[in-house]
Amino acid sequence: MSQTVLICDDAIFMRTMIGDILTQSGFTIVGEAETGVQAIDRYKQLQPDLVTMDIVMPDMGGIDAVREITRIDPEARILMCSAMGQQALVVEAIQAGARDFVVKPFQPSRVLEAVQRVIG
Amino acid sequence: MDLARYAELFLTESREHLSTINHLLLELERAPSASEPVTAIFRSVHTIKGMSATMGYAAVAALSHEMETLLDRVRQRRLPVTPELLDTLFAAADALDRTIEEGAQAGPEDADVAAVVGRLRAIGGAESGLAVRRTADAGSGEATGQLVRVLLEPETPLRGARAFLIVKRAESLGRVHSVAPPLEALQAEEFDRVFTLRIDTVVDRATIERTIRSVGSVEQVLVEQAVVTSAEPVDTSRQAGVPAVARRARHVRMDLRRLDNMMNLIGELVIMRGRLAQLTRPVEDPPLHDAMDQASRLIGELQGEIMLSRMVPVWQVFDRFPRLVRDSARSSGKEVELIVEGKEIELDRSMLDEIGDPVMHLLRNAIDHGIETPAERTQAGKPPSGRLTLTASREKSSVVVRVTDDGHGIDRARVLEKARRLGLVDDGKAELTDDELIRMIGRPGFSTAKQITDLSGRGVGIDVVYTRVRALGGSVEIKTVAGAGTTVTMRLPVTLAIVRALLATVGEATYAVPITHVRETVSLERTRARTVRGAEVLPLREEVLPLIRFRKLLDMPAADHLGMQVIVLEAGDRRLGLIVDELTGQQDIVVKQFDAARGSAAIFSGATILPDGSPALILDVGSLL
Numbered sequence: 001m002s003q004t005v006l007i008c009d010d011a012i013f014m015r016t017m018i019g020d021i022l023t024q025s026g027f028t029i030v031g032e033a034e035t036g037v038q039a040i041d042r043y044k045q046l047q048p049d050l051v052t053m054d055i056v057m058p059d060m061g062g063i064d065a066v067r068e069i070t071r072i073d074p075e076a077r078i079l080m081c082s083a084m085g086q087q088a089l090v091v092e093a094i095q096a097g098a099r100d101f102v103v104k105p106f107q108p109s110r111v112l113e114a115v116q117r118v119i120g
Numbered sequence: 121m122d123l124a125r126y127a128e129l130f131l132t133e134s135r136e137h138l139s140t141i142n143h144l145l146l147e148l149e150r151a152p153s154a155s156e157p158v159t160a161i162f163r164s165v166h167t168i169k170g171m172s173a174t175m176g177y178a179a180v181a182a183l184s185h186e187m188e189t190l191l192d193r194v195r196q197r198r199l200p201v202t203p204e205l206l207d208t209l210f211a212a213a214d215a216l217d218r219t220i221e222e223g224a225q226a227g228p229e230d231a232d233v234a235a236v237v238g239r240l241r242a243i244g245g246a247e248s249g250l251a252v253r254r255t256a257d258a259g260s261g262e263a264t265g266q267l268v269r270v271l272l273e274p275e276t277p278l279r280g281a282r283a284f285l286i287v288k289r290a291e292s293l294g295r296v297h298s299v300a301p302p303l304e305a306l307q308a309e310e311f312d313r314v315f316t317l318r319i320d321t322v323v324d325r326a327t328i329e330r331t332i333r334s335v336g337s338v339e340q341v342l343v344e345q346a347v348v349t350s351a352e353p354v355d356t357s358r359q360a361g362v363p364a365v366a367r368r369a370r371h372v373r374m375d376l377r378r379l380d381n382m383m384n385l386i387g388e389l390v391i392m393r394g395r396l397a398q399l400t401r402p403v404e405d406p407p408l409h410d411a412m413d414q415a416s417r418l419i420g421e422l423q424g425e426i427m428l429s430r431m432v433p434v435w436q437v438f439d440r441f442p443r444l445v446r447d448s449a450r451s452s453g454k455e456v457e458l459i460v461e462g463k464e465i466e467l468d469r470s471m472l473d474e475i476g477d478p479v480m481h482l483l484r485n486a487i488d489h490g491i492e493t494p495a496e497r498t499q500a501g502k503p504p505s506g507r508l509t510l511t512a513s514r515e516k517s518s519v520v521v522r523v524t525d526d527g528h529g530i531d532r533a534r535v536l537e538k539a540r541r542l543g544l545v546d547d548g549k550a551e552l553t554d555d556e557l558i559r560m561i562g563r564p565g566f567s568t569a570k571q572i573t574d575l576s577g578r579g580v581g582i583d584v585v586y587t588r589v590r591a592l593g594g595s596v597e598i599k600t601v602a603g604a605g606t607t608v609t610m611r612l613p614v615t616l617a618i619v620r621a622l623l624a625t626v627g628e629a630t631y632a633v634p635i636t637h638v639r640e641t642v643s644l645e646r647t648r649a650r651t652v653r654g655a656e657v658l659p660l661r662e663e664v665l666p667l668i669r670f671r672k673l674l675d676m677p678a679a680d681h682l683g684m685q686v687i688v689l690e691a692g693d694r695r696l697g698l699i700v701d702e703l704t705g706q707q708d709i710v711v712k713q714f715d716a717a718r719g720s721a722a723i724f725s726g727a728t729i730l731p732d733g734s735p736a737l738i739l740d741v742g743s744l745l
Contacts, residue, residue, distance in 0.1 A: 010167065011133055011167050011170070011171060012129060012133060013133050013171045013174075014170065014171070014174075016126065016129060017126060017174065056163055056166055056167070058163070082278065082281075083169060083170045083173070084173075084278070085188075086278070087278050087280040087281050087307060087308065087309055088307065088308075090278055090281035090284075091280065091284045091307045094281065094284055094288055095288075100285065100335075100336065101278065101281060101285070103277035103278050104173055104174055105170075105173040105175075105176075106174060110277075113336060114336065117334060117335070117336050
């Protein structure tokens with residue numbers, strides 16, 4: 001069975017793109033979330049193998065969501081999606097429990113490498 | 121990766137964010153000390169930046185980056201919100217708007233973009249860089265553990281965060297004593313590609329090397345026995361809240377062309393249903409009729425669903441008006457408060473696209489010609505700030521959009537004088553009613569004449585509005601009170617594409633009358649029609665309705681016979697009776713629009729195809745009332 005992914009990003013543009021990249025490499029997108037709160041709910045419900053998490057999201061940001069998800073499941077594998085210039089936030093996300101990060105603009109190869117590192 | 125696939129998504133999503141940005145900027149202008157708008161604007165700009173960089177839209181990315189930098193400083197209270205700052209941000213939002221629409225065509229060398237970027241930087245001031253570079257090295261102090269030297273790949277994105285991740289990973293192997301440059305400097309990316317850390321661990325060098333490489337973006341790892349150590353603490357306690365912002369509901373997105381295609385197809389299907397019904401009617405075959413009825417009902421339901429899926433709330437267009445009003449008011453030296461009501465009212469997408477311009481004209485007119493300057497207003501005993509209200513509401517099957525100002529109203533005397541000069545009214549006419557007024561200034565060319573625009577409360581473009589709204593099958597009314605203001609009311613069908621119509625025959629031809637404007641039908645018994653001062657009228661209950669003979673409008677000979685029908689038309693408070701030969705029923709018709717018609721065709725707004733395949737003209741009720 002292919003690995004399952006939950007994509008969390010408030011921009012449908014980004015969700016579509018990440019979804020396409022991962023689907024093409026054989027992953028199954030089992031869910032999407034637009035806010036941190038949604039991300040936590042979906043995580044509990046779907047128990048995906050991988051979570052891609054945007055940092056800046058409404059309701060509850062990605063970092064708080066990472067904190068909460070890793071509290072629920074310390075084994076959660078979360079990949080942060082960040083933009084240039086979000087260094088401090090990425091560091092914070094890693095402290096919160098994120099396993100790795102990719103930087104926008106996304107290059108599919110980099111995204112897949114990071115995913116492999118997180119999953120592997 | 122084929123980015124073209126994402127271009128559409130980028131555009132829709134960016135437009136939404138831009139609308140949010142403009143709104144929040146206005147909010148910020150009202151309350152410069154509020155922090156929520158800044159945070160929310162920052163987030164929208166940030167999202168646009170991420171998307172545009174991915175799309176390779178250099179101009180958008182450059183602009184949004186500069187905006188973000190400036191907003192970040194505002195967010196941190198390092199820059200005050202001044203009118204100048206707001207103007208700069210508004211200008212930047214405009215440039216962003218343009219470059220987003222242009223997409224890949226706009227380069228970073230675009231003159232306008234460069235100018236805005238310059239302004240953003242100028243107002244942000246010369247930022248003096250981050251903290252002083254720390255140059256501590258892990259090579260001093262006691263000797264213990266393994267010294268790990270890491271070289272990152274060139275062009276590693278977010279080197280600081282990557283280095284941090286490496287340090288984190290190293291901590292899983294043992295105790296990390298010190299990092300050089302220090303962790304804070306690493307996080308802030310204050311290093312080239314090399315850093316070192318010292319670690320107390322039981323695992324062998326190969327494992328250390330493999331673990332560190334597994335973090336990614338590592339070009340080289342050197343592990344050697346450490347000879348010295350320092351007491352640089354590893355700071356992992358940094359915490360900061362990420363702002364939470366209220367959210368608006370989202371829907372599934374769909375390509376508009378697809379929606380339009382669906383609408384066209386269902387339109388054809390509706391016509392075909394009518395045709396089939398007509399063909400099967402004479403056939404004696406109950407199962408066929410059952411099947412026909414069911415198909416008919418299903419087509420009806422499908423049509424309803426498609427129509428609903430095309431409905432969008434008016435705020436999607438109204439949302440840009442606060443900004444427009446602000447800019448117009450500023451440039452004309454007036455103070456205007458815009459109140460928008462009924463934003464949630466829904467209209468068919470095609471209709472909504474069409475009314476944007478007319479509403480914009482009306483708002484501009486109200487500001488330019490209706491609302492007085494603060495000084496004039498004070499003198500007239502009004503509050504210095506003018507009040508402009510834009511309201512959308514549902515009334516029966518139409519949507520009513522109303523623009524009201526509390527300015528000085530339209531100067532009837534001037535309009536009358538001009539109308540007299542043009543020979544549009546009798547010399548003896550002493551006063552114009554509201555209806556006559558709209559008919560005068562709504563004439564193409566009448567109101568655009570210079571002297572009227574300067575003298576009347578309103579003028580420019582009202583004929584444009586009038587023509588446009590009528591072409592959409594709607595009607596326009598004006599009420600104006602000298603010194604107190606003007607209200608323009610537009611009444612529009614909810615959708616452009618398929619409307620319910622009453623079919624009437626006159627002579628050999630069939631005509632369609634949109635049901636939106638039909639109040640009732642009565643059969644004309646000649647005894648009931650009366651003639652008052654040479655005009656035919658129909659007393660109906662408490663009212664006396666003016667009568668119009670359709671045949672006369674078509675220059676056809678009168679053919680009075682029993683059984684003639686009167687369609688009572690209404691728009692707002694106005695009603696009249698239209699005499700037709702016969703009524704042949706109701707029908708959903710698919711509207712094929714005309715361009716603004718002239719001459720005798722001016723009483724028709726479009727055409728449709730009837731179930732029997734013959735064409736029928738659609739009556740423009742607004743033109744009669």
